[in-house]
Amino acid sequence: MATQPLTRNQILVLxxxxxxxxxxxxxxxxxxLRDHGFRAPLQVYRALDKLRELGLVHRLESLNAFVACTQPHDHHTDHGVTAFAICEDCGQVDEMHDAGIEERLSVLAGVRHFKTEKTTIEIRGHCQNCSAAE
Amino acid sequence: MATQPLTRNQILVLxxxxxxxxxxxxxxxxxxLRDHGFRAPLQVYRALDKLRELGLVHRLESLNAFVACTQPHDHHTDHGVTAFAICEDCGQVDEMHDAGIEERLSVLAGVRHFKTEKTTIEIRGHCQNCSAAE
DNA sequence: TGCCACACGTTATAGCATTACGCAATTGAT
DNA sequence: ATCAATTGCGTAATGCTATAACGTGTGGCA
Known part of the structure; x- marks a missing residue:
């Protein structure tokens, strides 16, 4: 169960x-990363796949983009559903966890006998800073 | 406030x-829709944009795909946050609404003074039928 | 009549992601 | 020691998703 070290490419992407x-x-x-020798999309996608597997990186579906995980969690344990607040002005992303939401989602799935594999929650809007500066 | 009729292209897409x-x-x-005279992506995207504005169609961000709205709602009123349960086996999509989730999301946003514009919730997994047939 | 708003059609291009191939290094069992 | 399996890497080509930038036609309305 030793956690394998990241490869060079993975470190660069992270x-x-x-x-x-x-x-x-x-x-x-x-x-x-071109200056570091990257030449093809696949080099990036492969590293991203691994980093996501390890829980170090998230994919934002509504943006087709990626962020480093900002939570101080132990990455080797599943830390449940993550919700993202994405500011459309400055692009900042806030990572949130909430037991209440997990509970409701689990009920919704349970009633339907739906087996959840992965949950995406993304809130688009305007962060405090950007909505102040109008 | 008369609700404008859909155009031919919009009806075809819907x-x-x-x-x-x-x-x-x-x-x-x-x-x-090629048999009906469609020749370019933009014809589809333009119709989809309008249909989404009218609340008749949803976009699934995690799939880059679109579904017709299945809820019996009055489409001219906002009916809050929608969560989708998407079966990875058969592709079926179940549209769900839940006041509890909206409440929690609203609290999460409120604490951060984040102004929500649009919320995406998508659950990937296996529906009852498909997880039974294993 | 002139203006405006809107839907439409076409071409080209931009942006995101994967398939397919082959090589090199590592591990682990025989 | 060697063979096989696994894993990561590099490259080229391709496919899928979405938009930009044109121009046309039509209906409403001052």
Whole structure:
């Protein structure tokens, strides 16, 4: 159960995401990493796949983009459903967890005998800073 | 406040979605409508935009695909947040509404002074039928 | 009549993701 | 030691999703 170390490519992609203000598309990451030898989209997608498996990176479906996980969790444990608040002005993403929502979702699924594999919750809107500055 | 009639293109796209078993991609719709004179993606996307404005069609972000709204609601009123249960086996989509979830989401946003514009909730998994037939 | 708004049609292009191929390094069992 | 299986890597080509930028036609209305 030793946690395998990240490969060079995976570290580069993760660093790019961690250093960014907001979510990045795969092709934006590719451009940022050309100087480090990246030449093809697949290099990015492969690293992203692994990082997502490890819970270090999330994909934002409504944006076709990726963010580094910002929660202080132990990444080797499942930490339930994540909801994202995405600011349409500044691009900032806030990662949220809420037991109440999980509970309701679990009920909704249960009533229908639906086996949940993965849940996506994304809230688009305007963060406090950006809605203040109108 | 008379509700404008749909155009020919909009009706064709809506019918395609209504007649389908599950969600359709824009390009799948395009192919289905070639016999009716459709030749370019934009014809589909423009109709979809309008239908979504009217609340007759939903976009599934995690699938890059579209479904006809199945709820018996009055479409001219906002009917809050919709959650989708999407079966990965048969493709069927179940549209759900839940006041409890809306409440929790509203609290999460409120605490952060985040102004919500649009909320996406999509649950991927296996429906009753498909998980029975294992 | 002139203006405006809107739907439409066409071409081209941009943006996102995967398939398919082959090579190299690692691991682990025989 | 060697073989097989696995895993990551690199490259090229392709496919899927969505929009930009044109121009046309029509209906309402001052």
């Amino acid at each position: 660093d790019a995401l961690t250093g960014a203000e907001g979510p990045l598309s795969a092709y934006t990451i590719l451009d940022k | 019918d395609a979605l209504t007649g389908a078993e599950g969600p359709l991609s824009a390009y799948t719709i395009l192919d289905k």
